Amino acid sequence: MILALIILLPAVAGLAAFFITWPFLRRALLLLTAVSHAALIAFCWIVRPEPILNGWIALDSAGLLFMTVSGVLFLAASIYAIGYLSREPKEQQDTDEGFFFTNTPENIFIACLQLFLSAMALVCTSQHFGLLWVAIEATTLASAPLIYFHRHHRSLEATWKYVLICSVGIGLALLGTLILTVSASAIHNNLMISELTDNSQLINPEWLKAAFLLFLVGYGTKMGLAPLHTWLPAAHSESPSLVSALLSGALLNCSFLGILRIHQVCVYAGQSEFSCNLLIFFGLFSMAVAAVFIIAQKDFKRMLAYSSVEHMGILALGVGLGGTAVFASMYHLINHSLTKGMLFLAAGNIIAFYKTRTSSDVKGILKRIPATGILWTAGLFAIAGFPPFGLFVSEFTIFKTAFDQGHFYICAIFLALLALIFAGMAYVMLNMSQGENADGKEKESLLMVLPPVVLGIITLILGLYIPDFLTNVLNEISIIFGAL
Amino acid sequence: MNIADSIMILLLLTNLGLLASSRLNACIKTVAIQGLIVGLLPLVATKGPLTIYSFLLALLIITVKGIVFPYLLKYTLRSVDVRREIEPFIGYGASIIIGIVALICSFWLSMHIPFPDKILSATAPAVAFFTIFCGLFLIVSRVKALTQVMGYIVFENGIYIFGSALFIEQSFLVELGIILDVFVVVFIMGIMMFHISRAFDHIDTDKLGEK
Amino acid sequence: MSDFDKFLMAQVGFIAALILSPLIPGIINRTKAVFAGRQGPPLLQLYYDLFKLLRKGAVYSNTTTWVFRAAPIVSLSAVIGVLMLIPCTGATPALISFQGDIIFFAYLFGISRFFTVTAALDTGSAFEGMGASREVLYAALAEPAFLIALSSLACLNNQISITGIFIASTANPFANIAVILLVAVTLTIVLLTENCRVPADDPNTHLELTMIHEVMVLDYGGSDLAYILYGSALKLWAFASILVAIVLPARTGSLFLDSAVFVGGIFIVAVIVGVIESTMARFRLDKIPKMLIAAAALSATALLLTITRG
């Protein structure tokens, strides 16, 4: 019942928002949805809800974790959205080219936001590969109008890329789903995860491998693994910052969950070596590509997008390594989402004041908008894995696990790439937040500062203290996906 | 030579037609035909006797892929008022040659993959691969957004053919979900094409970044 | 000999050094005069000078601070400290001796130099600044050479105090003649450089831009200058006595004779310095660092020879 509520509540609210004409009510509805959704999730932590729809929809630890992350981020983003929407002018001028552009009507925007949440909740809860596919594709569709919020030709281009590339990718995942059916033709109801894992000895390994490859490429496209990440920079940089935060912090995770599910089947079917090696390879490759593009990046939101590619790579790497690294990878996921959410929201504030995304045009954030400046600087260190932020713990744990397993080259590459990326990001971000500012101090609205601050504080706490309930869930997940 | 085989040959021909045609209108028609044929597959590819479920599915697919999509594409084409040529990166002659090579590869591949015993017809997997290839090829090698949408539809068809070829039965809910998703994708792309044409005066996606 | 006797003798030697050292510049100058065919100043000229200077008042520059006034005192006490570490008549032990005093020896010169140089900078004179600059240049290069030379002596005799080296070097004076010679050459070069003699420096010129040490004390007069002159005489004595101790380690058994030989040796060194000054020209400025590096190389060779000898 609760699960149905979790999925349907945002969907209904979204449809309702579409027809509401009074902005205040719409925004209140958004906030209400976010809060009640979060409350429902919190309830799930206390009592794990019963499966519904013949077990097609059920909440396991992984789903719970992913949903919580999405929920928290959505809450932050929706609070931010209220500040953002009330600030955003009806028509604004492009600073480079001088023409005017409008925004997508607010009702569509808010409706899609909530539909997006619903789709993500469905992704997290679906225990059936077919349903999973439908849900992941649905997230693409719900988020496309969000990216095209600014009716600007560059956002349009980004959205087009997003929709087409992701659809093609996810199409491949559909092919993978079919092949998975073939591989498990001996099993009745052969797309249920529990059925597959329970009868794993009946799965044909060769077909399973092919299925895994297609899943990897398919959902990997959406997750942003290089070289399939190509939609990501454009979409993240062109969409409003709160949408970027959601894309980076929630959507990518959901696609990753798709890969994790098939990885889980591989683990149970004894094919973990195959899937792990591929995950490790794609993880490192993504990090490398991200490093290259971060160093050469002139647009700070694009840089953040590439940083997401990097962190998705780390997640894949962690899961690929197996054992404790899965724990770390999941922990990394939480912290990355929080941190990236914080950074994107801060980036939104920067754009609101500086009206540009070119990093060399931004100077002296700390002097002009101090709170955002602090967030931006703290975000740099958080995302680079400095203690006492949470990413430090996870990165170190992944490193140590790889080391304990004897993957010395992986360790070396991992650390080298992290250092390279840090150097690149630090150069850009510090030069933005520091420096002289001619315009004097300006006032930031509380609604646009509070959400990223809270996200930052959570990841700060998580860097020093992992609560027991979280440890338990993480341990459960690492048993599910742990290849050892 | 049963029905299934002949359907496969027809599908194959539509693909080659797509590769060769230079007019958008013709392409849309070919896609429509392909959609109709694909819609017949649920009827052919059931393991047991025909069920209502199969009929419903067939009807749905024929409606969406054979009628709604072509209509949508046509409508777009009319309203955005673009030049009616396809403007490929790769010429039609070359496209056909590449297509034939891909066709050969598809057949070779389908012969070397150890499929389960029961398949719809010997040619079915090969045609499925070829259709998928054609769809992707259209997306990659053609300039216009419209052609890319068609490419996507063809690609989707190919996956569906593959599913049918191996008698994979999804539950109705999932099938419905898939069709709905595909529908919305095409719908959204259609809407976006309006915007693209308004913003750029053309729908050439390789020039999206310019201006 | 009882410890008390030794201490007494050390005291006698120390006092003898304090008294005799002003003779050395006299000897050098007399030697030079002989070479030039002049009569030259009397042997005891420095004594007269010191006496005269001590009775004079002083002229100070407005620019200077207490550093300028402290420098002569500090550098003179440092040099006296050095003398305490040296067995001043060769045969007797030094006043103070401990393991590693060769290092202290070198660093006492360091503190003296630090003050001389800063005092030179204190005047704000461009000339003195120039002299100071060159002084530290040579000192920085001479110090390693000197330390290596001392280390090879230490290694040769398996002793790391000066007294120890002095006493032990008499045991087998000619066993390691090659090492001794190399060290002696190094020490000579260091002696000439540190004491501002030709070919490193020319003590006779006060106004030429090529001189080093003398230019640093341009602004001194009266008692201060007396301290400085006396200090440099003591310094010369100190270096000369080390040179003599290793080259001429006479042990006849008679304390008096040994001491006489030692003091005679020091005077011979003075004569040699005089001869060098008469026969050689001052090196070009940029050749001097090369000479010092060469000296360091020589002593390093000596040290290597010593280490690998067995």
Added chain:
Amino acid sequence: MNLLLAGFLILLLSSFVPLFSGRENRVAALSVVIGTILCLIFSSNICLDSLITGGSYEISFRMMIPFANFAIGIDPLSAFFLMPLLLLSALCAVYGMSYMEGKDEGGTSWFFFGMLVLGMSIVVVARNGMLFLIAWEIMTLASFFLVTQDHQKKETRKAGWIYLVASHIGVAFIFAVFAILGRNVDRLDFEMFQVLKSGTTASTAVFIFALIGFGSKAGFIPLHIWLPEAHPAAPSHVSSLMSGIMIKVGIYGLLRTLTFLGMPPLWWGVTLIVIGSSSGILGVLFALAQHDIKRLLAYHSVENIGIIALGIGMGLVGISCGEPVVAVLGFAGGLLHVVNHCIFKGLLFLGAGAVIHETGTGEMDHLGGLMKKMPRTGICFMTGSAAISGLPPFNGFVSEFLIFLSALGGVTSMIIPLSFCSIVVIISLGLIGGLATACFSKAFGTIFLGEPRSEHAAHAKDPDARMTMPMLILAILCLAIGISGGSILLFLGTAVSEVSGLSMTACAIGLRTAAYPLMAIAMLSTLLMVLGLFLFTARRAMPRAHIESKVPTWDCGYAKPEPRMQYTSSSFAQPLTQIFSFFLRTRTKNPDTSETFPRGNSFSTETPDFWQEYIFRPMVAFFAKLSAGIARSDTGRIHIYILYIIITVLILLMWNFFK
């Protein structure tokens, strides 16, 4: 132990006060000052106890993150670093109260100051790898924010970036160190680390990684590049803290790692000696070529770290050659130099800070004649200069003497490798000593002596007592340690035993060989001071001593000597830099005098860092260019993007198919 914890807690809390004190700079400063001093008081008891008795204490709390425990402990090694750390921090804090007055960012600056002290303190007492790393990074971050406090300046931002990147690369190696030491251990507690056998790949790797990781913080050449950038950028009390103690924390890390490694092979010591001598000599050479006082001091930190490395190197070589006395003296010298450098470098940076505070510039060629305007600062700076040059009777000499003694012991030991190492040490120390004297007579001479070279310098005055008192205390400490004789050795034995793995008795025997010489040196020094006093009195007693005339500097008869005619620091160092021009590569901008009547012209020199200029900058440029090149291949075309997907899928399927 509880007292120590309480001290840390107070420090933590007091660091947070500045964040909430708003514009009340004074409250912020006072809070951190009190916190630091209390922490010093609370920790001194246990530290001294541990140093004297050699006892070790530990306390541990469970921490809810992987591998971590809040395990801290005091043993002689920790205590040996903690004491000077907190002492210097307290002094710098007091100094900073006055230095930071009237600055905008007072609050945050004090917060980071507190965090820096806390981070460093926890690093030296941590008994868990994870805690160590966290504290280490807090230390890095806090110091980074302190360095970039004046981030309006472009150079400061650059300095901050270089510092961060260097630290980050360094920490990657420290990761590796802990990963090897704590392999397959699920809590990285130090006591869980197995002692690695020497000669194994693991121990070799640990040694090399520790050398790079900790060396980059300590400032071994060529990992020192952040030092000359960061120190000048930071406020002076922070540079003092960073140079005085933070870089020593790197040394602490290295020493701590050595305790897990068992018997060192010979080449470890040799490596350290090579690093030490190159850092020492090149550091002092680059210092000579600088004319910014803080840059000069920063290079001197490199030099002194080199000396410390020489000491530790002698210690290691001594152990591997079976010469405990040599080893003990080497370690003792190295360790003592840690403390000594902390004192005199802290003093010098504070002195430099006072000069910059009063005159507004750290450019030595614009200063001069400050001895008259700022006598207290001047005498403190002079003490520091003499101490850092290793001149008796100050503390720098004592530690260098111990290393010399160790090396002399090595030379006479008849063990060939040991002798060779000792020669290198002696030559290096000799050269370093000479050059350091040169450098500091230049620094002291041009800043404080002569005539003021600019308006800034002409109107300076001594800063208030909060700034002069810390300097005075440090200056007194310089002298006190210098003439304390062997008594300082009392505190060294336990720490040396901890580092070297030798027994306490062996250490006591080793140190006893140094006790008499140090005593003699102390006595002789005192004697000479008395002699100096006598000579002074004697001079006053001369019949015409009272006749003094004051005139302008004679200057060989120049009619009108001018301050601008004085030798500047650049001209002073020119002959020396000329000789070593191969490394220094000083860039000179010569005046153009080709015209018949040349107009107003200027001459300037600049000595950029060799490694930064010829290694790191090209490397960074290469990476930037490479990635720009690759990034350019990104056309932004959707067709190509989809082609990527197709190719990926095809390659993967083919690979899987044909595998």
